[in-house]
């Protein structure tokens with residue numbers, strides 16, 4: 001078994017620099033980290049909406065929030081506004097944080113459903129501070145407001161910011177194009193990367209962050225790919241940036257169209273826009289027209305097409321190679337989960353680092369947990385598509401398809417008794433499932449009868465108390481635009 005001293009990261013996009021930053025920060029001087037990237041090839045240039053776990057990861061690698069927000073033109077994100085998903089004109093919000101207050105025996109939705117049956121109380125989302133702040137365009141990191149939040153960030157600036165961070169902590173960068181991957185004749189493990197310059201960079205462990213090219217994990221190691229496009233058939237995106245025409249809202253917009261959806265991600269200095277679509281149902285020209293019709297502000301360049309197949313690598317960690325980011329697979333970006341999946345994988349890799357080499361046990365455990373996380377995210381994204389009343393052929397197919405058993409069981413559980421759950425290695429909380437299931441029109445047949453035992457005036461008082469509590473928390477929260485001025 002070969003000792004692992006030198007880790008070679010191939011690729012310097014968000015995934016590569018996140019990996020390098022975490023490894024040097026946590027494991028240096030036990031290991032040496034070298035990163036190879038090619039300025040001539042560049043990065044995918046999208047990936048600008050995140051979820052709150054990014055803050056935990058930033059703590060893990062020692063990122064200062066103010067410096068990060070300044071360097072990446074970041075804005076703050078309280079959730080996602082889903083528009084026209086259930087049907088044209090319908091709208092709901094998937095907010096971060098918790099909705100209402102749960103009790104040990106029954107979660108909040110049961111009490112809310114009982115109040116609705118009796119004809120009082122507000123909408124489910126009225127009991128989310130994040131949703132209410134988002135709707136009013138307000139934001140603050142003040143602990144008194146207690147808002148759960150993530151960021152919108154400039155992807156190119158973020159990779160550059162992480163690079164500075166990783167290099168300062170000791171990562172070494174090598175500029176160059178990888179043209180060949182050398183393997184050990186006996187073991188089949190990776191041994192070195194050959195660059196166009198003729199340089200040979202050898203290592204003990206390799207991290208494939210070469211994006212959709214997957215040079216190490218697939219070209220060299222032919223690890224294989226689980227294709228999930230029968231469940232998530234969108235396969236193309238067009239992305240374009242525009243200048244800002246109004247104050248940035250503290251949420252991402254996901255706007256459904258006849259064959260997919262469009263995104264709108266506000267940054268401090270510009271807006272990221274894109275369209276995701278199924279090429280079976282929409283031509284690139286139609287998608288371009290739909291995207292450009294829907295944007296506000298002047299496009300800063302021509303929309304760039306990006307093609308993908310939703311799915312995951314059969315093994316993220318195979319032999320002495322770990323794939324991260326787009327090299328490890330891709331679940332279309334509806335719930336902004338890719339960067340999170342990189343962060344959680346890097347964290348776990350640091351926790352299970354194979355100092356004395358790996359004879360399979362570490363990798364097997366790592367891969368099992370990775371698969372559980374990915375399948376959970378996959379199910380959550382499918383849910384948005386599957387439950388819909390839209391009329392177009394794409395949406396009818398999505399409504400009629402057979403979903404994974406794991407998702408079918410969740411839908412049945414909610415339909416039967418308004419129940420939802422969150423297991424280990426599952427990022428989406430009960431509140432997330434409930435918001436999307438209700439938002440996509442799933443009506444439970446029943447709910448926990450504990451909620452019926454509460455006298456109506458007590459239930460009314462409890463909901464009133466939650467409402468007043470949120471109002472109190474938000475009373476001094478400034479507008480998002482005002483809050484951002486402190487970073488100018």
Ligand SMILES: Cc1cc2nc3c(=O)[nH]c(=O)nc-3n(C[C@H](O)[C@H](O)[C@H](O)COP(=O)(O)OP(=O)(O)OC[C@H]3O[C@@H](n4cnc5c(N)ncnc54)[C@H](O)[C@@H]3O)c2cc1C
Pocket residue numbers: 010011012013014015016036037038039041042043044045046047048049050155176177178179209210211212213215237239274306308324325326327333336337338339340
């Ligand atoms: C349309 C779309 C929208 C997305 N939106 C989101 C979102 O909102 N939120 C989110 O979390 N994620 C999102 N993602 C995913 C996100 O963009 C990626 O997870 C993230 O950017 C990481 O990408 P990467 O570093 O794996 O790949 P890349 O950015 O493609 O980087 C690959 C790196 O490998 C290098 N490289 C490649 N080949 C070679 C070679 N031969 N030699 C040397 N270097 C090489 C390149 O130079 C580059 O540095 C989105 C993705 C797509 C496609």
